[in-house]
Amino acid sequence: MRQSSVRGDRSRRRREPDAQELGWDDGLYADVGLPPDAPGWTPADGGVPPEDGDTSADGGHRKGGRPRRGRGRKVLRWTALSLAVLIVGGAGAGYWYYEHLNANLRKAPRSLGGGGLKKPDPNAFGQSPLNILLLGSDGRNSAENIKLGGARQDADRKPLADVQMLLHVSADRSNMSVISIPRDTRVTIPQCTDPKTHQVYPQTSAAINQSLQHGGPGCTLATWQELTGVYIDHFMMVDFSGVVSMADAIGGVPVCVDNNVYSHDSKGHGSGLKLTKGTHSVKGVQALQWLRTRYGFEDNTDIGRAKAQHMYMNSMVRQLKKGTKLTDPGQLRDLAEAATKSLTVDDGLDTVKKLYDLGGDLNRVPTKRITMVTMPWQYSPDESYVMPKPGDAEATFALLRNDTALDGKDRKKKTTPDPKASTPKGELKVVVQNGTNSTVNGPVSGRAAVIQQRLAGLGYGAAGTDPALTTQADTTITYRDKGLRGDALALAKALGLPKGAVRESSSASGMRLVIGNDWRTGSAYPKTSGDDKSADKAPDSADALNGEDSKACMKVNPQYSF
Numbered sequence: 001m002r003q004s005s006v007r008g009d010r011s012r013r014r015r016e017p018d019a020q021e022l023g024w025d026d027g028l029y030a031d032v033g034l035p036p037d038a039p040g041w042t043p044a045d046g047g048v049p050p051e052d053g054d055t056s057a058d059g060g061h062r063k064g065g066r067p068r069r070g071r072g073r074k075v076l077r078w079t080a081l082s083l084a085v086l087i088v089g090g091a092g093a094g095y096w097y098y099e100h101l102n103a104n105l106r107k108a109p110r111s112l113g114g115g116g117l118k119k120p121d122p123n124a125f126g127q128s129p130l131n132i133l134l135l136g137s138d139g140r141n142s143a144e145n146i147k148l149g150g151a152r153q154d155a156d157r158k159p160l161a162d163v164q165m166l167l168h169v170s171a172d173r174s175n176m177s178v179i180s181i182p183r184d185t186r187v188t189i190p191q192c193t194d195p196k197t198h199q200v201y202p203q204t205s206a207a208i209n210q211s212l213q214h215g216g217p218g219c220t221l222a223t224w225q226e227l228t229g230v231y232i233d234h235f236m237m238v239d240f241s242g243v244v245s246m247a248d249a250i251g252g253v254p255v256c257v258d259n260n261v262y263s264h265d266s267k268g269h270g271s272g273l274k275l276t277k278g279t280h281s282v283k284g285v286q287a288l289q290w291l292r293t294r295y296g297f298e299d300n301t302d303i304g305r306a307k308a309q310h311m312y313m314n315s316m317v318r319q320l321k322k323g324t325k326l327t328d329p330g331q332l333r334d335l336a337e338a339a340t341k342s343l344t345v346d347d348g349l350d351t352v353k354k355l356y357d358l359g360g361d362l363n364r365v366p367t368k369r370i371t372m373v374t375m376p377w378q379y380s381p382d383e384s385y386v387m388p389k390p391g392d393a394e395a396t397f398a399l400l401r402n403d404t405a406l407d408g409k410d411r412k413k414k415t416t417p418d419p420k421a422s423t424p425k426g427e428l429k430v431v432v433q434n435g436t437n438s439t440v441n442g443p444v445s446g447r448a449a450v451i452q453q454r455l456a457g458l459g460y461g462a463a464g465t466d467p468a469l470t471t472q473a474d475t476t477i478t479y480r481d482k483g484l485r486g487d488a489l490a491l492a493k494a495l496g497l498p499k500g501a502v503r504e505s506s507s508a509s510g511m512r513l514v515i516g517n518d519w520r521t522g523s524a525y526p527k528t529s530g531d532d533k534s535a536d537k538a539p540d541s542a543d544a545l546n547g548e549d550s551k552a553c554m555k556v557n558p559q560y561s562f
Contacts, residue, residue: 098352104340107350110234112192112215113222114439117231118470120401121478121505127171129403130361131230133221135237136163137212137344161212161220161237163309166230168400173361175369175405178313179396179542180306182377183209185386187227190439192219203440207385217344226440227388228397229473229517234358237344244288245338252281253316255290255308256553259561263289263296270295270560287312296560303374304554310372310545311552318550321367370547371406373538392539399535401473402500406544408537418499419486425459428487428511432465435472435514443469447515451495454523455513458494466512475516475525476501480508487511496525 122128137159160183168177184207191203194215201214208227211220217235225232247253256279263270273289273296275282282290291309298304340352349355376392379385388394396406404410432452437443448465455463475497479488488502488511495513519525538544545552 101336101340101352102350104337104343105350105352106344107347108216108344109195109218110346110348111222111225111232112195112218113190113226115437115471116222116439117225117229118435118472119231119233121503121507123171123403124482124504124506125172126506129171130169130358131232131234131400132167132169132358133217133224133232133235134163134165134167135161135212135217135220135235136243137161137237137239158213160209161217162209164208164220164224166224166228166232166400167362168230168403169361169365170405171403173364174366175371175407175409176362176365176547177400177406177538178310178370178372179375179400179406180309180373181208181224181227181375182302182306182386183207184302185375185377185388186380187211187223187388188440189214189219189223190226192222218346221346222439226438228400230397230400234349235346236349239342243291243342244284245342246335247282247287248284249335249338250283250316250319252283253287253312253319254279254281255312255315256280256551257556258553259556259558261293261296261554261556261560262562263293263560265295265560296557298555298557300557300559303377304557306374307543307545308554310374311554314367314370314372314545314547314549314552317370317547318367367547369405369407369409371538372545372547373406373542376539376541389541392541395535396538396542398474399538404536406538406542407546411536418489421486421490422483423487425490426461428460428462428491430455430460430463430491431510431512432463433468433470433512433514435470435475435516436520437469437471438517439471441517441520444520447520450523451513451515454495455491460491460494463513470514472514472516473518474501475514475519476503477511477513478503478505478508479511480505484511496527 120128162183163180164183165178165180168179170176186205187208189201189204189206189208189211192201192211192214193199194201195218199215201219208220208223211223217237221232221235224230255275257275257277259277261273261275263273271289271292271294273286273293291312292305293308294300294302294305297308345355349358373396376389376396377386378389380387399406432448432455434443434446434448436447448467452463452465477488477492477497479485479502482504485502485504489499491511491513492499492502
């Protein structure tokens with residue numbers, strides 16, 4: 001297998017203090033973000049060496065439901081945070097310190113790619129899934145980041161989003177799925193406008209890590225939405241120094257290698273990680289090295305590196321849920337400073353309290369229901385970049401869109417037969433809406449009218465249209481009244497739609513058929529193999545890792561063993 005160059009290592013998500021001591025739940029910052037790598041490093045630069053010295057803009061190419069807690073509980077949790085702030089800042093300075101932490105946070109618009117996707121309707125219980133894009137920036141915007149990342153000559157270069165993971169929390173908060181995308185995956189980056197300079201970046205095809213250079217993290221979010229069809233609620237982005245500070249504060253995370261490893265060679269390749277065979281607790285710079293290591297793991301590609309990052313994050317979550325405590329007020333204050341100063345968040349997460357409340361949602365998920373995967377991929381014909389693997393990548397994205405856990409544990413045994421239609425076709429009121437407003441491909445005009453006419457031909461004479469244009473990846477039929485399920489299923493069958501397209505929603509009014517971007521042409525639904533039976537777990541090519549797999553061990557590449 002050809003070993004291609006890559007520009008840097010990434011990643012790791014980081015987290016904050018836990019609620020019992022600081023009032024900030026175990027999942028507060030949800031292991032937000034991972035470190036990127038650093039080209040152009042020399043021993044004089046200090047810090048962690050880069051993986052391969054490639055300074056190209058594209059980074060080079062490589063192979064490779066529980067119910068919500070009551071108001072009283074929430075007030076107590078927030079009171080605990082307030083009390084901790086008072087202890088740290090002094091009795092008269094608690095509010096000032098809270099505002100100080102808020103001011104540390106860098107904020108940016110959620111999306112820079114135009115209208116984008118419509119947020120999915122809540123389910124029958126009023127619950128909605130939560131999708132958070134976690135980014136690792138390789139920006140050298142401070143002396144500390146230059147020291148850790150090297151490449152002083154890149155200090156003025158726009159940062160790349162070299163680590164990208166989408167964290168999906170199910171609507172009932174019973175499970176969490178995390179999907180990584182290799183940084184040089186070739187994708188369509190939609191047109192984006194820089195919110196500060198107002199520069200318009202035209203739509204282009206490029207490595208996904210370049211999307212950050214097109215106006216900021218909001219463009220990366222827009223790129224993900226276009227690629228996956230998943231509506232993303234928030235983003236969080238972290239830099240080098242924040243990763244190290246939080247790794248220090250956590251106090252060590254167990255990781256395992258199946259042989260001695262030294263990620264370094266005479267050409268300057270490698271993160272500098274040096275470990276003997278077995279399990280080690282890593283923190284600080286060593287944790288950063290682990291998360292950035294490409295040369296030394298598996299086939300020396302970003303694919304192996306993503307697996308190492310997944311192992312680290314799972315291990316960290318297990319450590320924190322076992323009761324790792326952060327009890328020293330000074331340590332907590334330093335962590336709060338480091339976390340807020342290193343974070344860039346979207347404008348919907350612009351306060352510490354919002355981050356804290358988000359952490360409460362994340363903390364509900366049991367470790368055994370956390371699944372981490374890498375987007376199914378394949379190499380381009382010339383092996384110069386990665387592409388989504390046809391079929392498997394889309395199947396994985398569809399699971400997230402349908403709020404189906406990647407671990408396969410959402411399989412439901414059918415106990416009752418599907419209900420029969422109860423309303424005569426000619427009297428069933430159906431509103432048809434055009435959902436083909438793709439940011440990249442543009443809308444297809446007249447889709448609602450075309451399908452409304454098809455319905456009329458099938459006997460659904462009461463079907464009408466909604467002229468409003470929306471954006472949706474999949475064609476869906478939503479209804480509110482449970483008594484309409486039989487009618488919705490009959491409608492889906494008449495149009496050739498899969499049963500998974502039929503969804504009960506607490507916000508629906510009557511019955512609505514939205515024609516998605518999967519049905520942009522023709523009056524017959526473009527049925528593909530597998531439509532009759534929706535996937536219920538991640539494909540094998542996604543290389544899934546369960547959150548409770550404490551025996552996982554990274555395979556060391558023999559070239560980097562000692």
